[in-house]
Amino acid sequence: MKCVDDFRLRLGGKELVPIVIGGMGVDISTAELALEAARLGGVGHISDAMINTVTDRHFDTKFVKEKLKKYKFNVANSDKSVVQFNLGELAEATKLHVGRTMERKRGEGLILVNCMEKLTMNAPRETLRVRLEAALDAGIDGITLAAGLHLGSFALIENHPRFRDARLGIIVSSLRALQLFIKKSARTNRLPDYIVIEGPLAGGHLGFGADWAKYDLATIVAEIVQYLRAENLDIPLITAGGIFTGSDAVKFLENGASAVQVATRFTVTRECGLPAEVKQKYFQADEDGIEVNMVSPTGYPMRMLSNSPAIGAGTHPNCESYGYLLDASGSCSYIIAYNREVEAHPDAKRISVMSKTCLCTQMRNFDVWTCGHYAYRLKDTSRKLKDGAYQLLTAEHVFKDYQFSTDGKIALPE
Numbered sequence: 400m401k402c403v404d405d406f407r408l409r410l411g412g413k414e415l416v417p418i419v420i421g422g423m424g425v426d427i428s429t430a431e432l433a434l435e436a437a438r439l440g441g442v443g444h445i446s447d448a449m450i451n452t453v454t455d456r457h458f459d460t461k462f463v464k465e466k467l468k469k470y471k472f473n474v475a476n477s478d479k480s481v482v483q484f485n486l487g488e489l490a491e492a493t494k495l496h497v498g499r500t501m502e503r504k505r506g507e508g509l510i511l512v513n514c515m516e517k518l519t520m521n522a523p524r525e526t527l528r529v530r531l532e533a534a535l536d537a538g539i540d541g542i543t544l545a546a547g548l549h550l551g552s553f554a555l556i557e558n559h560p561r562f563r564d565a566r567l568g569i570i571v572s573s574l575r576a577l578q579l580f581i582k583k584s585a586r587t588n589r590l591p592d593y594i595v596i597e598g599p600l601a602g603g604h605l606g607f608g609a610d611w612a613k614y615d616l617a618t619i620v621a622e623i624v625q626y627l628r629a630e631n632l633d634i635p636l637i638t639a640g641g642i643f644t645g646s647d648a649v650k651f652l653e654n655g656a657s658a659v660q661v662a663t664r665f666t667v668t669r670e671c672g673l674p675a676e677v678k679q680k681y682f683q684a685d686e687d688g689i690e691v692n693m694v695s696p697t698g699y700p701m702r703m704l705s706n707s708p709a710i711g712a713g714t715h716p717n718c719e720s721y722g723y724l725l726d727a728s729g730s731c732s733y734i735i736a737y738n739r740e741v742e743a744h745p746d747a748k749r750i751s752v753m754s755k756t757c758l759c760t761q762m763r764n765f766d767v768w769t770c771g772h773y774a775y776r777l778k779d780t781s782r783k784l785k786d787g788a789y790q791l792l793t794a795e796h797v798f799k800d801y802q803f804s805t806d807g808k809i810a811l812p813e
């Protein structure tokens with residue numbers, strides 16, 4: 400019976416263990432988690448979502464405080480168009496996070512950065528170019544272009560000296576999205592080095608509409624395999640979303656995938672950035688306590704635990720401090736939802752906003768408990784301790800369980 404270790408991912412001249420730990424913003428897939436994947440010969444992701452905020456937390460910079468100081472005068476104004484990111488600081492923050500991670504890398508694996516393109520940051524093209532170029536400057540092994548895939552991203556960085564040697568990949572959830580990207584990037588004479596195909600059971604934002612449940616990862620993979628064959632394109636495919644055991648992974652590896660991208664099982668590891676008490680919430684999750692909703696201002700459905708504090712929170716918009724979701728005209732659908740509630744309840748001390756959430760504030764505070772569909776099985780991956788809490792796992796334990804397990808088995812920790 401085969402296991403994941405019988406396969407290898409060939410990428411950029413390397414032969415890797417075909418396990419990719421997916422990017423989890425904001426700093427849920429920490430440098431420590433990504434470094435473990437690389438040390439074990441696989442692929443890890445850090446994320447550049449809310450990079451200034453993350454850098455402040457780790458490196459004692461003051462980017463967020465300074466931004467708020469500069470734009471404090473605008474806090475009560477719902478037009479946020481003046482609230483711009485300083486591009487120099489954005490580059491500095493990215494270089495710090497990426498550079499310091501890469502300095503610590505050991506082993507044969509790769510570290511990539513997940514770049515959520517839907518973070519439009521009140522100047523989509525300019526900020527995206529800075530994020531991508533700064534990550535390349537800081538020595539990242541490669542970039543995975545995620546949520547909200549900007550079809551012109553390759554062209555944005557085509558003059559960067561590392562444009563052809565860094566590994567550049569994309570996340571898609573349909574053949575159509577892939578075809579569009581390839582068509583749009585043809586002018587740069589560069590194809591993606593890998594394609595992550597993310598199905599509807601994944602965590603984070605879903606690349607589908609409200610009808611996500613109609614889709615199935617294996618079917619999308621089969622369509623893309625057929626298309627690439629017909630076009631004579633040899634690009635490694637990495638399948639993602641709901642791959643919970645090594646045996647689930649083997650099924651995809653035997654049917655056209657070169658690797659699998661996994662995330663949910665790593666949310667309960669020591670190296671994961673979620674606070675300890677939140678990891679316990681993930682362990683405790685039941686199937687009916689997980690929902691896909693539309694509270695993200697990005698407009699994409701997002702899967703999360705139904706008891707996430709972010710749902711219904713009536714936070715005052717914090718765009719002067721954060722503002723990562725502001726569109727090109729300085730607007731965010733949360734601001735609109737918030738103002739509507741304030742207007743409807745003029746005398747209320749606290750309001751609740753059900754339709755949208757202030758994703759920046761809530762992700763910053765680890766209050767959006769996003770997870771994959773199978774999060775309710777996490778309790779079966781560990782042991783319950785005497786005090787009723789579940790034992791945290793190590794990233795190495797989970798990685799090796801994916802790598803070597805057979806027969807749908809999940810190894811419990813020592």
Ligand SMILES: Cc1cc2nc3c(=O)[nH]c(=O)nc-3n(C[C@H](O)[C@H](O)[C@H](O)COP(=O)(O)O)c2cc1C
Pocket residue numbers: 420421422423424425427446448513515545546570597600601602603604639640641642660661662663664666769770771772773
């Ligand atoms: C907590 C969490 C946060 C995530 N954040 C992101 C993100 O910021 N960007 C992204 O492209 N994918 C994100 N994802 C999706 C994962 O990278 C991955 O593709 C997917 O969850 C794999 O499915 P699985 O969780 O069932 O293993 C996130 C997933 C989880 C569980």
